[in-house]
Amino acid sequence: MxxxxxxxxxxxxxxxxxxxxxxxxxxxxxxxxxxxxxxxxxxxxxxxxxxxxxxxxxxxxxxxxxxxxxxxxxARISRAELVSLYEAREVLEGAVARLATEKYEAALRRSLLALLTEHRTVAEQGDFARHIELDAAFHREIRQAAKSPVLSRMLDGVQSRVLVAMRSTSLTGGMVQAVHDHQAIFEAIGSGDPEAAEEAARAHIHRLKELLRAAD
Amino acid sequence: MxxxxxxxxxxxxxxxxxxxxxxxxxxxxxxxxxxxxxxxxxxxxxxxxxxxxxxxxxxxxxxxxxxxxxxxxxARISRAELVSLYEAREVLEGAVARLATEKYEAALRRSLLALLTEHRTVAEQGDFARHIELDAAFHREIRQAAKSPVLSRMLDGVQSRVLVAMRSTSLTGGMVQAVHDHQAIFEAIGSGDPEAAEEAARAHIHRLKELLRAAD
DNA sequence: GCGTTCAACACTGCATGCAGATAGCGTCGA
DNA sequence: TCGACGCTATCTGCATGCAGTGTTGAACGC
The missing domain is CATH 1.10.10.10 (Winged helix-like DNA-binding domain superfamily/Winged helix DNA-binding domain)
Structure with a gap:
């Protein structure tokens, strides 16, 4: 060979x-x-x-x-399936945010803060490609901290298909808004309140899902 | 061939x-x-x-x-992974219960009621094998009504692995208690309150997850 | 009796052969 | 000009060959 x-x-x-x-x-x-x-x-x-x-x-x-x-x-991913992916992603991101908060370690706070700081700059400068990377990295950091192999794997699968589908649409949730949402998630996790963290993460994805729905 | x-x-x-x-x-x-x-x-x-x-x-x-x-x-599924499966299942069952309620159709109420009625009898008679079937059927009915292909597929995968893992453990959530939980989910869906349905479904799985954790 | 060595076996993982099916394209007839 | 037909090229899906590797168990030394 x-x-x-x-x-x-x-x-x-x-x-x-x-x-x-x-x-x-x-x-x-x-x-x-x-x-x-x-x-x-x-x-x-x-x-x-x-x-x-x-x-x-x-x-x-x-x-x-x-x-x-x-x-x-x-795969050609339809708009309907993309919405379905976001329905799943909403609750899965909520779950990992909750678990990451319950298992909170200082290292998570540091890495999230670093990502968030750069993300804010990038969003203001309008660097879309880097925005996508930082957005993905932020969520990846949280789901790794959740230490739930099943949830992580599911989110990996969802995320990859979302990326494929998103390329076919011009829709974006807004870079500045994304940073704002991430800031809220970061604070909720840092406050040690699992319920708040879950809610913040869900709200973030929910907002994106509704944007998708509205864009039909 | x-x-x-x-x-x-x-x-x-x-x-x-x-x-x-x-x-x-x-x-x-x-x-x-x-x-x-x-x-x-x-x-x-x-x-x-x-x-x-x-x-x-x-x-x-x-x-x-x-x-x-x-x-x-x-696959040999560890106790830790089984808990992880239930972490996922908790939020996924919650999500499909909410969606099924939002998309509520009369046919769902009828089929769930039929399953629930038989399940109650079966639980009182102590027929464990049939209990497992009816339990699975109840959840399957709800996730089909949710009409979310992504969530359904994920739950199928979770469910199959849970069945494999469960065979290695003597743990059961209690048949009568299961019927009680299902009754609550049924009523929440029937009442048309998506939030209540999600909460009831999550509580059901959450209880089972805690049983697993405690059985370490 | 017990640990070590080695040889035969079984299986994995990659390569390749081949029949049947499908799509694409040109030809022919109207 | 346009549509029906058939041909050819290509691919899929199953079968099978084969080298390298891990495992098992038996013979052997101690």
Whole structure:
């Protein structure tokens, strides 16, 4: 096997899965793009087996969709499904915010504060790309602090599909407003009140969900 | 291809996936059981390819776990992970109860009432197996009424893993208490108050989660 | 009797062959 | 000009080959 990817420690199929996943999430592979197994095998200079394995996994987590005897393509995420994703995200973000507060450690406060400080500057400067990164990082920090593997995994899945879907829409929740919401979540977590933290996180996502609904 | 399964309309790998999934959930395949691809291929009289596909999907949804170069085995779900599953389930069941209430239709009330009536009888008679079925059916009915594909799928995944984990524990929430909780959820949904429905559903799962925590 | 070494076995993971199905495209007829 | 038909290229999905690796168990030394 001669791979163009230098990942010996891992399985080829695993590397392919992560690579394709990244390309879908980053938008390099747009929704509707056919995931032809032979074509991908040739591109990566591997056989079709590990490619097939990777595609199966992408389909299993709804980042790709397949038709009988027609193979898979990058998932097209409808507006209705995006709303559904946000319905899930609302309660999941609420849950991790609550758990992170219950298991509060000083390190969380420090990292959130650092992210928030930079985010405020970035939002005022209008750097949209960096805003997206910091927004994701803020939520990721909280869900890692919640130490709930099941919730984390679910949110990862939701988040990746949201990113795919968002690329098809021009909608944004507003960078400054996002910083404002995050500030409220940060304060609620810092105050040690799990209920308040859950409520703040839910309100944040709920607001975005309603924006999506209204944009129909 | 000569399959012992009479499913021509579907792919062999799809049928195998569902079959193995059922066997894991039903307990026929116990946690820790090796999922040897050649052995399963021979058992089902198919080649290793579709078996491999099925196992990959089981691993992807955490019903099986694999080690490098050692293949997969049926997932062993720890007590800690079971608690994590219930943390997720708590908010997810809350969310679908709220959505089902918002989208309330008369058919839901009828089906829930029918289930509840039988469940009450069954609980008093102490029929544990039927209790499990009715409990699952009650929650399934609500999440279908919520019409949120993302939430439904997540709950399906949680539920299947909970069933696997529960088989390893002697813990039960109490049949009569379950009926009591379900009655409260039913009434909250019927009253048309989404907040109350969410709270009732969360309280139900929360109680079970605390039982699990206490049983350490 | 007990720990160590080694050899046979079984399986994983990647590669590849192949029949059937599908889509795309050009040809033909009207 | 336009639509129906059929052909070809490509792909999917299942089968199978094979090298490398982990495991098991038996022979061996102590």
């Amino acid at each position: 001669t791979s163009s990817l230098q990942a010996d420690p891992q399985r080829v199929g695993e590397v392919l899965y992560k690579t394709l996943r990244d390309r879908i999430i980053s938008g390099e592979l747009r929704p509707g793009t056919r995931l032809s197994v032979p074509a991908l095998a040739e591109e990566f200079r591997v056989s079709r087996s590990p490619v097939r394995d990777a595609v199966i996994r992408l389909v299993q987590e709804n980042l790709a969709a397949e038709t009988m005897n027609r193979g898979a393509e990058v | 000569t399959s012992s399964l009479q499913a021509d309309p579907q792919r062999v790998g799809e049928v195998l996936y569902k079959t193995l999934r059922d066997r894991i959930i039903s307990g026929e395949l116990r946690p820790g059981t090796r999922l040897s691809v050649p052995a399963l291929a021979e058992e089902f009289r198919v080649s290793r390819s579709p078996v491999r596909d099925a196992v990959i999907r089981l691993v992807q949804e955490n019903l099986a776990a694999e080690t490098m170069n050692r293949g997969a085995e049926v």
